[in-house]
Amino acid sequence: AIEALLAGATGxxxxxxxxxxxxxxxxxxxxxxFGTALAADPANVRALVGRGALLTAPEFAAFEDLLTEGLRALDRAVELAPDDPEARFWRALAAARLGLFDEALADLDHLATLDVPPGLLAEAARLGDEVRAAAEGQ
Structure with missing residues (x-):
């Protein structure tokens, strides 16, 4: 039904x-x-980030196949747009949730070199503090 409403819409x-x-x-x-947007344009970074962020959220943690798909979407978004702040942030958050602290910190370090909206910058700083604390506690 929603797809019919968006017939002719861009990715x-x-x-x-x-x-x-x-x-x-x-x-x-x-x-x-998000899947429909990606079917229309597989290189749509906004759709990749959105789908990746959604599928790596805690609500989907029990579904390993969805989590894997979400991580692939975020990896592809960073591959296509390595300096996209949202792609870096959401991939860092997904990595942190999985205990991949080095990967999360690498994305956050790269994010710190970019022109980032203040709200996202504050969230990234908070996430960085949490990841560093968790990494030290391992």
Whole structure:
């Protein structure tokens, strides 16, 4: 039904709609719409980041195949746009959730060299502190 409403929409428009659905708690619809956006444009970084962030969220942690797909989407987003702050942040967060602290810190260190919106910069700094503390506690 949602796809019919977005017929003719660009990949970016679909990614924006999917993000709004996810923010509104409609995660299944959001995941489907991110998938539709990627089917239309497999190199759409916004859709890759959105789908990756969604599928690596704690709500999906029990579903290893979805987690793997989410990580692949984030890896692809960083591959396509290595200086995209959101791609770096969400991949760092996913890595941190999986205990991959070195990988998370590498993304956060790269993120610190970029022009980042203040809100995202603050979140990245908080995440960096948490990751460093967790890494020291290993």
């Amino acid at each position: 970016d428009e679909m990614a924006t709609a999917a993000r709004l659905l996810a923010d509104g708690g409609q995660v299944v619809l959001a995941a489907r719409l």
